[in-house]
């Protein structure tokens with residue numbers, strides 16, 4: 001490893017790096033790919049497909065509710081539709097999308113060549129894919145779960161849901177969370193250990209911070225869900241009585257376990273979105289963000305606080321009122337770190353020279369919609385108010401304002417912003433703006449009336465309603481808005497796809513951005529960086545005055561005598577070089593392991609014997625995975 005100034009590395013080194021980091025182009029090569037950008041892209045594309053499916057489900061439900069007394073769906077089908085819509089959006093779209101974006105971007109942003117455990121990454125993706133596809137197929141053949149995304153016991157127990165639907169939910173969701181945990185570990189270790197020399201924690205981009213907080217939250221939030229779904233599975237398949245009141249179990253235990261996961265879950269989705277917003281606000285205000293430290297502390301504060309609020313989903317269960325007061329206060333406290341970030345972004349825009357490109361436009365949409373959703377959040381956090389609107393369409397309005405406002409608008413901003421890096425092409429600004437107004441107007445028309453419908457007493461999760469209750473006009477309006485919203489998403493997506501064929505070439509740094517991912521060509525080469533960059537501030541590209549040749553100095557890390565995949569590991573806090581991390585190459589075994597575990601986890605609903613059989617297969621796959629490469633196969 002030798003320090004070098006600016007001059008580009010030689011062609012021989014570049015060819016060597018290509019060889020070491022490449023993979024065979026055939027099918028086996030594709031299936032065995034482990035590179036973070038390949039896996040990240042797979043996560044994002046798969047999550048987008050699930051977003052599309054869940055969106056179709058939503059439109060079918062809105063069509064059913066457009067007028068009173070329609071029978072497009074039977075009550076049983078309607079139950080499956082809202083359950084699958086919620087489950088798909090929360091588990092199969094939002095979290096994997098955020099993780100996928102992180103997997104793609106984090107190494108580029110911190111100056112690493114890959115994530116720290118590439119094969120584990122690939123394994124997580126296969127688990128996610130198998131779980132998601134299984135659940136979706138169950139729904140498509142009419143065997144979908146139907147007890148809501150929170151799957152309350154005893155409704156979801158064996159007595160009230162005897163069919164197969166809930167078994168599919170229990171097994172696939174438990175299995176899926178393995179993927180979430182794997183990704184979280186990967187993200188945490190990568191951020192803590194692979195930051196480029198000089199990138200102290202205090203210089204890490206805010207998006208990286210937000211991913212770090214998200215990953216820690218996943219680590220603590222998913223185990224209660226895994227535990228709960230395992231217990232429910234045992235109740236259903238083995239005959240235990242965890243949630244069976246008559247036999248001494250406790251259905252409220254399900255609610256506690258679910259919401260101890262479920263409340264952090266919504267912030268797991270929000271926090272990385274806030275990171276996207278911070279990136280976009282910085283770049284399009286053309287100045288360093290105001291309040292870097294308060295923003296980091298707010299992210300961490302939200303992460304901590306969100307584990308102490310879960311009971312606000314259970315205000316109507318009949319728990320002691322003193323206890324409810326604690327959870328109401330804790331819920332309202334979250335307004336503080338949320339507000340701190342909003343004010344920091346506002347101040348940055350105020351003091352900067354904002355450029356109203358599409359990414360910033362979507363961020364402004366986020367500010368408007370998310371703030372409204374946050375305010376209704378504070379309203380429902382007040383216990384007496386919640387007693388009035390719980391399980392009504394008011395809550396449906398609240399959570400769509402925060403989820404679409406707080407996660408989808410930032411994601412769209414992020415897609416428009418980073419797509420040129422992924423694809424090498426710039427999407428059309430004009431089309432993105434048209435899509436923005438369709439989405440923004442469609443969204444508000446679809447969801448604002450639901451507040452009022454909630455006040456007028458319309459419960460959530462009813463498949464139809466009687467005429468003359470004063471609900472008809474608002475429902476029709478909402479359905480019209482939903483179609484406009486869906487169309488807006490289609491236009492947005494079409495713009496990205498179209499630009500990959502006919503867009504303008506983006507170049508390395510089309511937005512004049514500040515962070516390291518823009519120092520690489522678009523799309524980046526398989527090894528990301530020819531030299532491991534050396535960082536001297538929070539905005540490496542701005543401090544270097546751009547990305548011209550030699551602007552970012554780096555450490556050469558390629559040994560022609562002993563070519564292998566490697567990246568530089570540094571110390572946790574101040575990113576001093578520590579050791580060369582050699583990374584494993586492509587392998588099929590992560591896929592085989594995921595399939596073997598699926599035999600055990602999902603197969604358990606067919607026959608419990610599949611659990612030991614899957615375990616043995618998994619053991620074989622693991623042994624092969626971990627076998628050190630023979631000399632002639634290296635790297």
Ligand code: HAS
Nearest residue numbers: 266270312331334335338339374377378380381390399402
């Ligand atoms: Fe929520 C239900 C409370 C934020 C998602 N939420 C849900 C559900 C989802 C969800 C999915 O306390 C439904 C789950 C289900 O299927 O049943 N939520 C809050 C509070 C906040 C909040 C206090 N939620 C989110 C975010 C989400 C999300 C973010 C996803 C991304 N939520 C609740 C409660 C329920 C609930 C109850 C249960 C309802 C029921 O009956 O079932 C806060 O984090 C919001 C903070 C943000 C702001 C805006 C910016 C801050 C500023 C500072 C000044 C503001 C002040 C407040 C001082 C507040 C600008 C003034 C207050 C006024 C009213 C004017």
Ligand code: CU
Nearest residue numbers: 263309312313
């Ligand atoms: Cu909550």
